[in-house]
Amino acid sequence: MAKPAKTFRPKARVPKGLRDVAAPQVRAEAEMLAKIRAVYESYGFDPLETSAFEYADALGKFLPDEDRPNEGVFSFQDDDEQWLSLRYDLTAPLARFVAENYDGLPKPFRRYQSGPVWRNEKPGPGRFRQFTQFDADIVGAPVIAADAEMCMMGADVLEALGIPRGDYRIRVNNRKVLDGLLETIGISADAEDRTHMTVLRSIDKFDKLGRRGVELLLGDGRKDESGDFTKGAGLKAEQISVVLDYVESGLALADADRAAVLDGWRKVVGTSAIGIEGIDELAEMDALFSAAGYGTDRIEFNSWIVRGLGYYTGPVFEAELLMEAKDEKGNAVRFGSVGSGGRYDGLIERFKGIKVPATGFSVGVSRLQAALALLPGANDDKQSDVVVVLALDAANMAGYQAMTRELRAGGMRAEIYLGGSGMKAQMKYADRRGAPVAVIEGEDERAAGQVTLKDLILGTEVSREITDNAEWRESQAAQITVPRADMVEAVKVILARHGLLKTDGLHRS
RNA sequence: GCAGCCAUAGCUCAGCUGGUUAGAGCGCUAGAUUGUGGAUCUAGAGGUCCCCUGUUCGAACCAGGGUGGCUGUACCA
Structure with a gap:
């Protein structure tokens, strides 16, 4: 009776005294x-x-x-x-x-x-x-x-x-x-x-x-x-x-x-x-x-x-x-x-x-x-400045890429969600990622020539006051809908509100 | 190198003098929610109990050895 050959799996570990730096x-x-x-x-x-x-x-x-x-x-x-x-x-x-x-x-x-x-x-x-x-x-x-x-x-x-x-x-x-x-x-x-x-x-x-x-x-x-x-x-x-x-x-x-x-x-x-x-x-x-x-x-x-x-x-x-x-x-x-x-x-x-x-x-x-x-204060969380563009419609990837390009050309860090999951997971990703803004363009927005911008930092603040889920969802916390053509400027306004808008060529940290 | 302590889920830990299917909290995944991160509730996934050998009817637990970690000390160009 041949035992199934065991696949060798190396233990994933950093050598002692060495480290990964985030x-x-x-x-x-x-x-x-x-x-x-x-x-x-x-x-x-x-x-x-x-x-x-x-x-x-x-x-x-x-x-x-x-x-x-x-x-x-x-x-x-x-x-x-x-x-x-x-x-x-x-x-x-x-x-x-x-x-x-x-x-x-x-x-x-x-x-x-x-x-x-x-x-x-x-x-x-x-x-x-x-x-x-x-x-x-x-x-x-x-x-x-x-x-x-x-x-x-x-x-x-x-x-x-x-x-x-x-x-x-x-x-x-x-x-x-x-x-x-x-x-x-x-x-x-x-x-x-x-x-x-x-x-x-x-x-x-x-x-x-x-x-x-x-x-x-x-x-x-x-x-x-x-x-x-x-x-x-x-x-x-x-x-x-x-x-x-x-x-x-x-x-x-x-x-x-x-x-x-x-x-x-x-x-x-x-x-x-x-x-x-x-x-x-x-x-x-x-x-x-x-x-x-x-x-x-x-x-x-x-x-x-x-x-x-x-x-x-x-x-x-x-x-x-x-x-x-x-x-x-x-x-x-x-x-x-x-x-x-x-x-x-x-x-x-x-x-x-x-x-x-x-x-x-x-x-x-x-x-x-x-x-x-x-030292005190050294580890205060620094707010990320990466704008996340949600990819809600796989057929419109080129459109999302265009949005991302425009944001980058406007001097901002931007990325498209490239995972395989639905909207909820995408929002969760943006949150995890520490993104200040999520850009949402679903079928409704596209038909109307608009995009929805969600201010995730403001949303977090709002959520502290809301304990009821229905209210939280209906409030559509801290989001605005703007004409597609105004997207870049509108995102800039939100970033500026949180002091995240780059004013020079250096990456802020 | 030397000495002491320690090793159970991703993390922090519980597990009585050795006794069946090894647990908790947090985290993770999913659902409640038709297009929305938080909160709440529900469900799920996740473990060679560090490894090897021995003792025993039986080991996460006892013994020996090994490996890894922590603390002190030595060395530190």
Whole structure:
């Protein structure tokens, strides 16, 4: 007895950490990108697009002791066995591009670029394996004014996106200051050194874990809420107290006075040459910020900003949102950093063997968008502006198409109902679709040379007062009948009443 | 990666110590309504109870393994 062969049905599902993005969010992101681009353009940056994947060695993510790329990046082998990796940021590809085209580029070279990047990590709320970044970088700029400009531009970007001053902060530190700190407590300046890395990571967590948590991480280690244990840096008590002194010195002054913060740091790392160099750089940035009128309500110096350990060599900065928000369940949400950057003088050296100084700023578009969506009022339903022309008579499709064409020529978005159902379903479709207007031309209207226009927005309002069905139907809520020739103008009047009539070439949203 | 919790209809969930045809609300489809989205009423569709193996006369429920999700933590260029 042969069993009927089972048809294989794949499970329809989006891969973990990836997502489908619906219309409102696609539009919101496009709008956000346009605003960021305008700021970058105004600072003189030019666009550049590089490919989505690169040779893995060019991205610099090969595991040192194995012949395959780092697990954090998505990689595959080409037909010639060479490893390719999806880009995990836009900076590494820029370094490759500059190295490859070095002689033909103006130096300094300013470029901006946006696009998706991919990281093979555990996804979390607001954290995906594909997300969008929008970077601006200056390559071949050794002067500290370049870093200062990046910070100020970061502030300008956030304000251009409508985030009020005071609701965000650009937080700035300098890797040289951190190196100086480690030097003063006798820890190797080598960024590859285990203790060096552990200490910096601990400092980075001050914001999250507080003084006590950082103290534990610097010492023996810390147990988290689930009972899992994180091994610490194993510092001695005196060393820990120096680090905590540094982190906390000037913390109270962080948003009051940048110079005072630097004074505090100078006391802790004043014996280290590299530390002093870092502080002097920050002092120069402070002077530039102040001269340009960027106070601590926009840019502050902050001791726990560390950034990744990979390639930063000088000033580092993060853009953080300070306002409170609640998620769907009413829990307070911390946004974290929505942008970051810093100086990376060694990245291009990997390719060219010569030092090419560079600094840049990167907006985390996906996370910023997720954050803004949680703000009150962000998810108010936006009224659609698509006019739906009902197709009541299959034999008259050409006539409905003509109506639709006229509406489009009149500057409106319009579509014909192209499903197979009757009038009731068509009205329901228009409602679902969020259409403001339904255009109805049945046999009666056509015979009379008329069309019926139904104002669906007004109809919804009217329906709130009507509980009786007969009344609702007889009232023919909010509809008018006009001569066919006047259709376009009449639809415009209804759209204008609801503020949906386009006045320029841009799509309103 | 490590640790904890969780997995039943499209969604949110109920399902007593293992016992026949697994339920609710919302949503969806249709009818009441001859040409009208809302409201109301009625009817209908929709489930490999995450997967595999085991225990048992019998498993949505118990055990082991797997997969997926959430939370914390680590990593984060």
